Amino acid sequence: xxxxxxxxxxxxxxxxxxxxxxxxxxxxxxxxxxxxxxxxxxxxxxxxxxxxxxxxxxxxxxxxxxxxxxxxxxxxxxxxxxxxxxxxxxxxxxxxxxxxxxxxxxxxxxxxxxxxxxxxxxxxxxxxxxxxxxxxxxxxxxxxxxxxxxxxxxxxxxxxxxxxxxxxxxxxxxxxxxxxxxxxxxxxxxxxxxxxxxxxxxxxxxxxxxxxxxxxxxxxxxxxxxxxxxxxxxxxxxxxxxxxxxxxxxxxxxxxxxxxxxxxxxxxxxxxxxxxxxxxxxxxxxxxxxxxxxxxxxxxxxxxxxxxxxxx
Amino acid sequence: xxxxxxxxxxxxxxxxxxxxxxxxxxxxxxxxxxxxxxxxxxxxxxxxxxxxxxxxxxxxxxxxxxxxxxxxxxxxxxxxxxxxxxxxxxxxxxxxxxxxxxxxxxxxxxxxxxxxxxxxxxxxxxxxxxxxxxxxxxxxxxxxxxxxxxxxxxxxxxxxxxxxxxxxxxxxxxxxxxxxxxxxxxxxxxxxxxxxxxxxxxxxxxxxxxxxxxxxxxxxxxxxxxxxxxxxxxxxxxxxxxxxxxxxxxxxxxxxxxxxxxxxxxxxxxxxxxxxxxxxxxxxxxxxxxxxxxxxxxxxxxxxxxxxxxxx
Numbered sequence: 001x002x003x004x005x006x007x008x009x010x011x012x013x014x015x016x017x018x019x020x021x022x023x024x025x026x027x028x029x030x031x032x033x034x035x036x037x038x039x040x041x042x043x044x045x046x047x048x049x050x051x052x053x054x055x056x057x058x059x060x061x062x063x064x065x066x067x068x069x070x071x072x073x074x075x076x077x078x079x080x081x082x083x084x085x086x087x088x089x090x091x092x093x094x095x096x097x098x099x100x101x102x103x104x105x106x107x108x109x110x111x112x113x114x115x116x117x118x119x120x121x122x123x124x125x126x127x128x129x130x131x132x133x134x135x136x137x138x139x140x141x142x143x144x145x146x147x148x149x150x151x152x153x154x155x156x157x158x159x160x161x162x163x164x165x166x167x168x169x170x171x172x173x174x175x176x177x178x179x180x181x182x183x184x185x186x187x188x189x190x191x192x193x194x195x196x197x198x199x200x201x202x203x204x205x206x207x208x209x210x211x212x213x214x215x216x217x218x219x220x221x222x223x224x225x226x227x228x229x230x231x232x233x234x235x236x237x238x239x240x241x242x243x244x245x246x247x248x249x250x251x252x253x254x255x256x257x258x259x260x261x262x263x264x265x266x267x268x269x270x271x272x273x274x275x276x277x278x279x280x281x282x283x284x285x286x287x288x289x290x291x292x293x294x295x296x297x298x299x300x301x302x303x304x305x306x307x308x309x310x311x312x
Numbered sequence: 313x314x315x316x317x318x319x320x321x322x323x324x325x326x327x328x329x330x331x332x333x334x335x336x337x338x339x340x341x342x343x344x345x346x347x348x349x350x351x352x353x354x355x356x357x358x359x360x361x362x363x364x365x366x367x368x369x370x371x372x373x374x375x376x377x378x379x380x381x382x383x384x385x386x387x388x389x390x391x392x393x394x395x396x397x398x399x400x401x402x403x404x405x406x407x408x409x410x411x412x413x414x415x416x417x418x419x420x421x422x423x424x425x426x427x428x429x430x431x432x433x434x435x436x437x438x439x440x441x442x443x444x445x446x447x448x449x450x451x452x453x454x455x456x457x458x459x460x461x462x463x464x465x466x467x468x469x470x471x472x473x474x475x476x477x478x479x480x481x482x483x484x485x486x487x488x489x490x491x492x493x494x495x496x497x498x499x500x501x502x503x504x505x506x507x508x509x510x511x512x513x514x515x516x517x518x519x520x521x522x523x524x525x526x527x528x529x530x531x532x533x534x535x536x537x538x539x540x541x542x543x544x545x546x547x548x549x550x551x552x553x554x555x556x557x558x559x560x561x562x563x564x565x566x567x568x569x570x571x572x573x574x575x576x577x578x579x580x581x582x583x584x585x586x587x588x589x590x591x592x593x594x595x596x597x598x599x600x601x602x603x604x605x606x607x608x609x610x611x612x613x614x615x616x617x618x619x620x621x622x623x624x
Contacts, residue, residue, distance in 0.1 A: 019365040019599060026363055026453055028478040051338055053331040053602045054366050054376060056383040064366060071368040075453075137610060141338055162617055166340040189621040263575070263593040281575040283607040287331060290365045291603015295595040298449060305474055309501040 006032045007304050008297075009096050009105035010077075011084055012243075014041025015286045016276025017111030018068035019293030020300075024109075025075035027301045032105070033072070034098050036083040040065025041113045042277070043286050047129035051138070052286045064286070087250055089269065092307065106307055107271045107300045110251075110259060111293060112243035114277040114284075119151065119236055123207030131213025132234050136160035137285065139235075140167045146232035149174050149216060151204055157237040158182040158190050164235065165195040172197045172231075174204060176221055199229070207234055242278050254280045265296035271303050318344045319616050320609075321408050321417035323396055324555075326353025327598045328588025329423030330380035331605030332612075336421075337387035339613045344417070345384070346410050348395040352377025353425045354589070355598050359441035363450070364598045376598070399562055401581065404619065418619055419583045419612045422563075422571060423605060424555035426589040426596075431463065431548055435519030443525025444546050448472035449597065451547075452479045458544035461486050461528060463516055469549040470494040470502050476547065477507040484509045484543075486516060488533055511541070519546055554590050566592045577608035583615050 008024050010017045013035035025031045038044045046061030055064075069079065082098035087108060089095075096103045116134035118124060124132055133139040140163060148168050150161040153175035159182075164171045173180075173190070178200045180187050190196050199218065205226070206217040215230045242257045252260045252268040258281075259274035261267055267274050275292035277284055282292070320336050322329045325347035337343045350356045358373030367376070381391065394410035399420060401407075408415045428446035430436060436444055445451035452475060460480050462473040465487035471494075476483045485492075485502070490512045492499050502508050511530065517538070518529040527542045554569045564572045564580040570593075571586035573579055579586050587604035589596055594604070 015365070022363060022365055023449075023597075027449070027475070051334060052366065053327070053334055053383060053606070054364065054379050056379055056386055067366050067368055071365060074368055137335075137339070159614070163339070163613070185621070189617075192621075264595075283576075283603075283610050285335075285606050285610070287606040288603045291595075291600040291606075294365070294597050294599040294603075298595050298597070301475070302471070305501075309497070309504075 004030075004104070005093065006030050006103065006105040008032075008107045008109055008300050009034065009094065009103060010109045010111055011087070011096070012041065012111035012113055012276070012278075013039045013069070013079060014111060014113050014276060014289065015043055015065075015068060016113070016289040016293040016296075017109070018065070018072050019290040020109045020111060020275060020297040021072035021077040022068070022075060023294050023297030024300060025072055025077035027297065029301055029304060031077040032103065033077055033079045034082045034084055034096070035079065036081070039069050039079070042115070045128060046138070049286065050141070084246060087247055089250070092271075094271065106304050107273065109293075109296050109300055110247060110267075110272065110274040110278055111276045112246065112278045114240045114242040114258075116236065117239040117241055119204055119238065121204055121206055123209055127207055127209050127213050127234075130211070131209060131232065132207060132236065134236050135284065136163045136235055140164050143168050143233045145169050148172070148233035148235055149229070149231050150235045150237060152237035153177060153180045153182065154237070154239070155182045155186060156239075158186040160235060160237050161196060162186075162189060162193065165193060168195065170195055170197060172199055174199045174202050174218065176203050177201065204234070240277075244278055256280075258282070264299040265292055266299055271307070273300055316416070317405065318342050318415065318417040320344075320419045320421055320612050321346065321406070321415060322421045322423055323399070323408070324353065324423035324425055324588070324590075325351045325381070325391060326423060326425050326588060326601065327355055327377075327380060328425070328601040328605040329421065330377070330384050331602040332421045332423060332587060332609040333384035333389040334380070334387060335606050335609030336612060337384060337389035339609070341613055341616060343389040344415065345389055345391045346394045346396055346408070347391065348393070351381050351391070354427070357440055358450070360454075361598065362453070396558060399559055401562070404583075406583065418616050419585065421605075421608050421612055422559060422579075422584065422586040422590055423588045424558065424590045426552045426554040426570075428548065429551040429553055431516055431550065433516055433518055435521055439519055439521050439525050439546075442523070443521060443544065444519060444548065446548050447596065448475045448547055452476050455480050455545045457481050460484070460545035460547055461541070461543050462547045462549060464549035465489060465492045465494065466549070466551070467494045467498060468551075470498040472547060472549050473508060474498075474501060474505065477505060480507065482507055482509060484511060486511045486514050486530065488515050489513065516546070552589070556590055568592075570594070576611040577604055578611055583619070585612050
């Protein structure tokens with residue numbers, strides 16, 4: 001029995017992976033998408049997306065993910081709920097091991113995304129979308145005139161905190177240490193900003209909500225003092241975890257464990273492409289991930305054509 | 313009277329420019345978009361778009377452009393129908409001259425697009441969308457099992473011709489010379505392909521249509537012989553003209569007159585960004601242009617924040 005060789009296997013069915021599949025499948029490349037979780041990746045957990053271009057009225061992330069999936073399947077892409085445990089290069093093909101089955105492909109598009117690091121405190125998970133956010137660009141506009149806290153002390157926390165001042169009445173940065181890790185220039189900017197306040201040496205112990213977030217419970221790590229802090233929103237910027245462990249021995253990563261790519265989403269391995277939040281310097285928006293996926297798909301189609309020509 | 317300084321002026325209201333505007337305006341940057349033609353750029357001339365992720369059913373380019381415009385205006389972006397004649401850097405601002413008025417901005421996002429070079433023959437313009445196309449990735453899927461001609465002899469013509477064999481019954485390359493300009497490896501591939509045929513020393517004189525394209529009239533440039541050639545579709549790849557003349561003395565361009573950018577759509581000039589088909593290595597799809605625009609907008613917002621901080 002001859003084994004099927006896919007023209008491309010796409011790892012991950014978030015916006016990047018699904019957009020890539022729309023293009024590879026429509027381009028008549030036999031396309032398999034492997035996803036271990038729900039379709040849509042991070043977007044599937046988002047209540048209201050109002051900034052994906054083409055939808056002037058807010059749409060749920062679930063609906064957008066479903067639309068992408070239907071579009072990819074319409075052109076013939078196959079989506080399987082499988083967990084990938086290994087990807088290796090074998091001669092001029094890739095072997096993808098998923099649920100202990102070996103699958104073979106001429107090209108692979110990596111679209112595994114990244115997850116924001118969670119605080120892991122009570123009230124966090126259930127309030128995503130009702131007051132807890134990991135993205136100021138995505139959700140800041142929903143907090144016009146409100147008071148929010150930002151958790152974290154690195155560049156991302158301070159940058160996003162500054163961005164939130166565009167909308168919010170006040171932005172209080174809660175940090176576990178007594179000084180920021182962010183670069184000096186960002187620190188200066190934050191200290192000079194009238195809307196930005198600081199609570200030092202403190203961690204969030206709990207996020208308390210009724211229909212929406214109402215307050216956080218803070219603990220001073222030096223005195224162990226517990227304090228309630230009433231608030232409308234909690235923005236958490238304590239890092240991202242790129243889902244790139246799977247490929248760390250296969251492909252070149254940057255210092256943040258993100259996959260290095262060029263403007264065509266090509267990695268350092270011929271036939272291997274990366275797009276969306278798992279690649280270096282991603283803008284981390286649904287639209288930019290979709291654009292990445294389309295670009296990767298066009299590059300992959302060209303690669304598969306070249307491979308076919310060389311084999312003749 | 314003090315003059316308004318916009319946080320950002322976006323040049324061009326195609327998918328890249330409108331997507332950028334959605335993000336800058338939603339990010340509370342005062343945003344002006346300048347467009348000399350119809351909203352939507354190239355997409356506004358496209359009858360059916362079936363590959364913009366999020367729309368499983370085909371949508372007209374006009375409708376998609378309108379949706380982007382409404383979304384940008386909803387967040388406060390201002391769109392003016394004006395022709396830009398000059399952009400210059402003035403201290404830490406940009407001066408944009410449009411319809412003889414001087415406008416000032418902290419940042420500028422270039423999204424002027426590129427136009428496919430036309431043949432300029434009778435029947436060409438009126439059949440765009442009914443048999444004449446300038447993009448195989450966009451329109452190839454509409455020609456499954458059909459016979460098409462490709463006009464051109466460079467890399468693009470041969471690459472797109474090869475791509476069209478995925479769908480078409482036959483692909484005939486019509487070239488004005490007796491040999492291709494395309495790279496040797498592409499030539500080898502085309503000559504070896506059973507679906508690809510050639511008509512040498514010939515130019516299209518006219519595209520003849522009823523409801524759809526029916527035939528082309530070819531002229532042999534050596535013998536002046538005129539010949540009808542029945543055909544379902546005409547794909548024209550005789551080059552693109554990037555709309556970058558306006559900025560050729562301002563910003564670094566590549567050999568194809570496209571604007572050089574990095575992964576954040578930053579040009580060599582601080583505060584000046586470029587996205588969509590006017591930038592180097594563009595994938596030339598609505599989705600990739602939209603992704604570019606979003607990325608440029610995020611980079612521009614960051615730049616404007618930094619500028620404000622430095623001024624303090």
